[in-house]
Amino acid sequence: MVRIVDIREVTRPIASPIRNAYIDFSKMTTSLVAVVTDVVRDGRRVVGYGFNSNGRYGQGGLIRERFAPRLLEAPPESLLDADGGNLDPNRVWAAMMANEKPGGHGERSVAVGTLDMAVWDAVAKIADKPLFRLLAEHHGVVAEPCVFVYAAGGYYHPGKDLAALRAEMRSYLDRGYTVVKMKIGGASIDEDQRRIEAVLAELGHHGHARLAVDANGRFDLETAIAYAKMLRRYDLFWYEEPGDPLDYRLQTALAEFYPGAMAVGENLFSHQDARNLIRYGGLRPDRDWLQFDCTLSYGLSEYLRTLKMLHEAGWSWRRCIPHGGHQMSLAIAAGLGLGGSENYPDLFQPYGGFPDGVRVEAGQVTLPELPGIGFEGKSDLHAVMRELAE
Template identity: 80%
Template sequence: MRIIDIREVTKPIASPIRNAYIDFSKMTASLVAVVTDQTRDGRPVIGYGFNSNGRYGQGGLIRERFRDRILQADPDSLLNEDGSNLDAHRIWAAMMQNEKPGGHGERSVAVGTIDMAVWDAIAKIADQPLFRLLAQRQGVEADPRVFVYAAGGYYYPGKDDGALRREMRSYLDRGYNVVKMKIGGAPLEEDQRRIEAVLDEIGTEAQLAVDANGRFDLETAIAYAKMLRGYPLFWYEEIGDPLDYQLQAAMAEFYPGPMATGENLFSHQDARNLLRYGGMRPNRDWLQFDCALSYGLVEYLRTLEVLDQLGWSRRRCIPHGGHQMSLNIAAGLGLGGNESYPDLFQPYGGFPDGVEVQDGHITMPELPGIGFEGKSDLISVMRELAA
């Protein structure tokens, strides 16, 4: 059993939307295929992966560093103890040979993209949905029912409050009961008007989360906190720079409601520092670490160990990214749920065909691997790469 090729292509996921920090007009993503010598049901076993939105494609790093380290390794060194399957931890170690500690930047995205494809292949070789394989390995019961919320509310040319209200109404009509919108890309008074428009639209049918995408300095963060604490929000997300733990800790004094952050932290060491120094409150705050941006599931398991050591429940984790990999992790490892992009970043966002949101939850289909084969628009792009 061996990996015979790793292929990458950089694809555009451009859109005229923007948040408080970036616009997505030139956004790209890497799509990876890990080709094995195995077959199941007459098809070659190929694992697929891609990086989450908000970080650009990682083709250079994948092709110049990490791909060849796997392909040049002794194939037997990448297998589990009995040689019955690939070993994601050993493959991860091969990728990270000759890498200095620290520097958790773009390389964490490249490794996370390949890692996703490796786990997809492993679960397919085992002929299991990934969420069931993960639960089995952890000795826990998999729960195929996963909470999801609808992320949107971006700034868009010509988008007025009426369009924002219609967008949020469309999410409720599709079964969501938590929706999210962007703030920080307009003056506070304008954002307050936008928030009130959404709250008026959703009423008691749903809760609203707001996301500043790390835009605020302390003074602005406090000003927004004083405004936001008058509303029953689901959370106030990524208030300041992701590494400014002092700012995050200070916000607990000004904002009593739930806060969320972590999507732009790329290692278990970063996660540990956030929990040590960021003032996060385990009884109400949320953690948004995204495996596709942070060295993959192998590293995410280390992050969950950090949570255990510091007294946090993994139910406080609702990952960023809106992809099926995190859905499988949520179902298999008992996380609190997952982000969802009902209309954006297609074909990478969303669920397999036929999966519907009911009362803010989806039920995982019984598809081998991550389940990409169940999403027709996505698997067609993936198979083009693998062909």
């Protein structure tokens, strides 16, 4: 019988002197967890790993004091699948959420999502399959290991002028990306327009490359509309999160002023909040994008409920491009046919990026056939993970 024998957590810095329109990252942290099982492969215990996405701080206290103890105290058989040969992520999730009231989808969703990532990693390793193939099999679809990725960057940084911003974006294009993203809303609208036009001028030298912009929820309705009127003169990939993530009225009103694609959802942390966005946010399923991040929103087990809701509401899963820039989102995109995944080529390392040797070609990456999520293929990340596990 498969058992979870230990759960370990460490909160580590991923600090950087960058900022977006709302926060700086000078004190940013992430929680790294290892879920140790009694299953042995090649002389080593199978360990599932997880961590939370950037932009939300590590949740070591909640993990160590509330959620990990529930898993370790649960009867081992209550966490297993019907055959008893593997962990059942949904049963594990239910054990973590025992004695939790509904609502309040804030910090606890990050703690649960971090552990959930590690559980899915362990489950796929025990099955000796890449997670993306396991997901495809469970849902009766064909896995698509070739996934669209875009490069997220363009942060505000002390001393970063337009030449430096152009050089950053050029470096992404030189590495094979066809879509790049930059921050707006942390400067005046006139300065942001100059920054946008500088990047677009750079992209003009690289064929059909596109630019997305991200306001990180900074604007009230009046400012969001002012930016929309400025932005609509450009052929942008999307206009991201203009206002507070729970201000569905703002999002609805903005569609009247911005005919192009908008992207939202990275700061909604439950399938109930995602459902309210779809019901009341005025989004357009023919052009807008959804960025729900499973590691911030109770994990893949909850994300699957969000995807079910989207299907019932008439949305294609192709409109989902998850936030986070990590291999978990990549695996979900490849296994379930999402529209792609975010990536941070130079930031938040070693947690972001791809396994060693994976290269971006024409805006896409091909996932290697590694068991689990594939962390073992990224040497700098795996070294940190093994240090925690051993």
